[in-house]
Amino acid sequence: MLRNGANGDWIGTFQGHKGAVWSCVLNSTAMLAATASADFSAKLWDAITGDELHTLQHSHIVRACQFAEQSPKLITGGYEKKLRLYDLNKMDAEPFVIEGTPDKIRCMAWHQDDKLLLTSYIDNSGIGVWDMRTQKIVKTMETGKEVTSIEIIEQGQHITTADGNEACFWDGDKLEQRKSFSQEWKVESASFCPGRGRFVVGGEDMYAHLYDFASGAELECNRGHHGPVHTIRFAPGGESYASGSEDGTIRIWETDFATKENGDVQNGS
Structure with a gap:
């Protein structure tokens, strides 16, 4: 659902997923929305009209999605143990797939002008710090759980x-x-x-x-x-x-x- 942040008033509902929605985000201009779902898909939406623009099929549950801040990119992650990076200007093209995640992904966040990506996991402690220029984990921020x-x-x-x-x-x-x-x-x-x-x-x-x-x-x-x-x-x-x-x-x-x-x-x- 899309709501007014000041008072909670309902604006509209994005309808289309057939499973639990684990993540929902707006891009920096609030023109686009993205959602990640247990139905093995992520979706891209027009945040103004509520229209579904694209369904991004995955092979397992999608737990997280995030728009990049400095470029027209969308990244997804979940139970596949991989990252999928989509170019919003070329949505008909196959996503760039990044392998090597230590576990199923729970949360993600872009950092340092999209040069880094932070990822947390379903069953492992710590936060993986990815250098998105090399697509490698360069550091782990240690946590207890x-x-x-x-x-x-x-x-x-x-x-x-x-x-x-x-x-x-x-x-x-x-x-x-x-x-x-x-x-x-x-x-x-x-x-x-x-x-x-x-x-x-x-x-x-x-x-x-x-x-x-x-x-x-x-x-x-x-x-x-x-x-x-x-x-x-x-x-x-x-x-x-x-x-x-x-x-x-x-x-x-x-x-x-x-x-x-x-x-x-x-x-x-």
């Missing part, structure tokens, strides 16, 4: 990940961990707002937690979901954040930085 969420913000300066009971924060240039915070429950997703000095975490305890980054102190614990929180992300300005849950709902939570001008956002709506 399998990484379930990767966020890269502010032109790649900050990377936030979730694995096991940890929310981890990385230096985007050095690809080294700066800080981590442990929880008493499994963390599924985390998001950082460096300008506000806050981060949010969601997971198996079904709550949306807001923390102070400097001290790690919990500032808010928002209740409302009735299932694990699988994804959580700040709005660009940090005035709100959204959480998506296994209970079939997305909730938009207003932070204490929200102003009266943002009155469309309702706490817990």
Whole structure:
């Protein structure tokens, strides 16, 4: 579904997949959308009209898809243990296939002007760092458990990940961990707002937690979901954040930085 980010209003629905949709993304202009599904396909959509433009057939479940930022490219990955790179200007051509992934892919994120690609896995810990110029893994960012969420913000300066009971924060240039915070429950997703000095975490305890980054102190614990929180992300300005849950709902939570001008956002709506 496509929704208004400020108030959650429904805009439209992309219809066509015959299995669970594991990943959905917009390109940088919000003109195109891509989805990855358990039906062994990824799809490219016109984000304005909702029309399906292309079905990209795979031989197994597709877990992740991402548009490149600096070029007209789309990359997919999943249970095939390979990456498929599509040229959006030549969608009738076969994709460029990159072999050698250590395991089934769970998450992906482009980094450093699309020179690098970060990948996490279903059954293996760590994040593989691919040099897309050589199509080789050049580094592994070590983690204790399998990484379930990767966020890269502010032109790649900050990377936030979730694995096991940890929310981890990385230096985007050095690809080294700066800080981590442990929880008493499994963390599924985390998001950082460096300008506000806050981060949010969601997971198996079904709550949306807001923390102070400097001290790690919990500032808010928002209740409302009735299932694990699988994804959580700040709005660009940090005035709100959204959480998506296994209970079939997305909730938009207003932070204490929200102003009266943002009155469309309702706490817990």
